[in-house]
Amino acid sequence: MATITLTDQELKILVDSLESSRIDWRDSLFDAELGCIGAPNVQEAQSRLQDVEAMLCKLKAA
Incomplete structure (x- = not known):
């Protein structure tokens, strides 16, 4: 990396x-169409959101 x-x-x-x-x-x-974030369902969208929030916390701590 x-x-x-x-x-x-x-x-x-x-x-x-x-x-x-x-x-x-x-x-x-909350959109009916989740394709805008490339997630097939709400659970996957929430998982990706949590990943982004974790990265954001690491960046703020840097």
């Missing part, structure tokens, strides 16, 4: 982007 070095500003942009995506994904869980 490659290592990527980010400046504080780049990290902030990435975290903001992930937080924004997380909100969009959470909203889409």
